[in-house]
Amino acid sequence: MDIYINQNSGVPLYLQIINQVKQLIAAKRLKVDQELPPIRGLAEQLLINPNTVARAYRELESAGWVYKRRGAGTFISGKPSPLSEQERKRIIEEKITSLLVESQQMDISVDQLIETIQKMGSKKN
Amino acid sequence: MNSENTKNVVAITNLTRQFDEQLALDDVSINVKSGQVFGIVGENGAGKTTLIKHMLGQYKAQQGTVTMFDDEPVASPEKVLAKIGYLSEEPELPAWMTVKEILNYTAAFYPTWDNDYAEQLIKAFSLNLDKRVRDLSKGQKARVGLVLAQAHKPELLLLDEPSSGLDPNVRRDILSAVIKTVSDEGRTVILSSHLLEEVERVCDHLMMLDKGRVLLFDSMEKVLNNHHRIIAKPDSGISLSDLSKFDGVFNAGNDNDEWKIDFYGDLEQLKTELDTKSVAIISNRLMSLNDIFISRTSASMRG
Numbered sequence: 001m002d003i004y005i006n007q008n009s010g011v012p013l014y015l016q017i018i019n020q021v022k023q024l025i026a027a028k029r030l031k032v033d034q035e036l037p038p039i040r041g042l043a044e045q046l047l048i049n050p051n052t053v054a055r056a057y058r059e060l061e062s063a064g065w066v067y068k069r070r071g072a073g074t075f076i077s078g079k080p081s082p083l084s085e086q087e088r089k090r091i092i093e094e095k096i097t098s099l100l101v102e103s104q105q106m107d108i109s110v111d112q113l114i115e116t117i118q119k120m121g122s123k124k125n
Numbered sequence: 126m127n128s129e130n131t132k133n134v135v136a137i138t139n140l141t142r143q144f145d146e147q148l149a150l151d152d153v154s155i156n157v158k159s160g161q162v163f164g165i166v167g168e169n170g171a172g173k174t175t176l177i178k179h180m181l182g183q184y185k186a187q188q189g190t191v192t193m194f195d196d197e198p199v200a201s202p203e204k205v206l207a208k209i210g211y212l213s214e215e216p217e218l219p220a221w222m223t224v225k226e227i228l229n230y231t232a233a234f235y236p237t238w239d240n241d242y243a244e245q246l247i248k249a250f251s252l253n254l255d256k257r258v259r260d261l262s263k264g265q266k267a268r269v270g271l272v273l274a275q276a277h278k279p280e281l282l283l284l285d286e287p288s289s290g291l292d293p294n295v296r297r298d299i300l301s302a303v304i305k306t307v308s309d310e311g312r313t314v315i316l317s318s319h320l321l322e323e324v325e326r327v328c329d330h331l332m333m334l335d336k337g338r339v340l341l342f343d344s345m346e347k348v349l350n351n352h353h354r355i356i357a358k359p360d361s362g363i364s365l366s367d368l369s370k371f372d373g374v375f376n377a378g379n380d381n382d383e384w385k386i387d388f389y390g391d392l393e394q395l396k397t398e399l400d401t402k403s404v405a406i407i408s409n410r411l412m413s414l415n416d417i418f419i420s421r422t423s424a425s426m427r428g
Contacts (some may be wrong), residue, residue, distance in 0.1 A: 007325065008413070044304050047297065047301065047344075
């Protein structure tokens with residue numbers, strides 16, 4: 001699982017795992033019923049305390065993102081959760097915020113920005 | 126992982142140690158419970174190694190008590206040391222021995238020595254068994270030390286500045302050993318280090334030492350969630366030195382006509398208190414372990 005820990009972000013480590021698992025689900029890089037790495041394995045991979053991974057998994061579970069199977073591991077939940085929509089919105093808004101800040105500094109108006117996005121978007125399609 | 130009814134691996138009460146005029150440990154009281162990854166941080170000369178030498182029974186307590194598991198390490202060293210895997214910054218290995226000889230020699234001391242596990246580690250670390258210690262690089266020496274500290278599956282892995290001056294690959298091996306150890310139910314790790322990022326990553330409990338005194342002794346979660354750096358607008362009704370007397374404020378200074386207040390505790394409570402003095406908070410953020418360390422040790426320097 002492609003998870004990256006950034007110790008200078010000011011975001012608690014367990015929350016970084018939660019956010020990235022959610023992002024991987026939103027990006028469909030983690031698929032329904034796919035198994036997450038065991039707690040110990042992820043802790044060794046990321047070199048962080050296993051309790052931190054356990055906490056992230058626990059909170060993902062109680063929010064319905066993953067489910068546990070008795071005697072087995074932790075799996076990605078199947079239900080199309082409304083949270084996923086919310087999460088996608090949150091991620092994109094975060095990026096738009098930083099885009100807005102940058103364009104403001106460069107004296108680019110919101111209208112110009114929208115125009116650029118539309119141009120680039122239509123090119124991509 | 127239930128910390129309520131787990132037993133003490135280390136119990137130290139009111140430990141004071143003096144070398145000539147120098148106070149190396151000043152009334153230190155801590156306990157470490159089984160299953161914890163306990164970090165000890167402090168500047169060079171803060172007393173970390175002196176404290177660890179008491180745990181190993183290499184120093185006898187002048188004042189206070191030291192209990193490891195259920196025993197006093199000075200009184201029954203063989204009992205205590207059998208349960209500990211110890212690695213220091215410069216492991217003292219006889220230079221003339223080969224890696225194989227030193228493994229056999231060490232294995233003889235420990236009834237719980239696990240040969241398969243030792244071999245597994247040697248393979249993972251790509252150690253050459255026929256090489257003499259004197260021909261090993263610093264990193265390879267640390268890896269041999271790591272095998273010796275782990276192969277008897279100790280209840281307590283005690284690492285004193287193990288990562289100092291080592292390259293990232295060896296540091297990774299050391300942290301990985303920490304995580305493997307604590308993943309086994311009930312085993313405990315004590316890690317002394319000045320690499321605060323490593324400590325923040327792997328430790329769940331923390332002690333900060335400064336000039337032999339305990340500045341901080343708490344769970345890592347509490348430490349990281351309750352240290353706030355607050356920027357506030359000064360008010361004529363209150364001075365900076367008044368502020369320093371607030372409960373939980375451990376450092377406060379002027380920064381370009383703004384006040385920078387470092388605080389440990391419940392932020393809402395401080396906000397209310399500042400409110401009554403009509404001091405307005407401009408911003409606040411959580412402090413990293415690095416911020417906390419620098420702020421606390423510099424504050425204690427000023428007295």
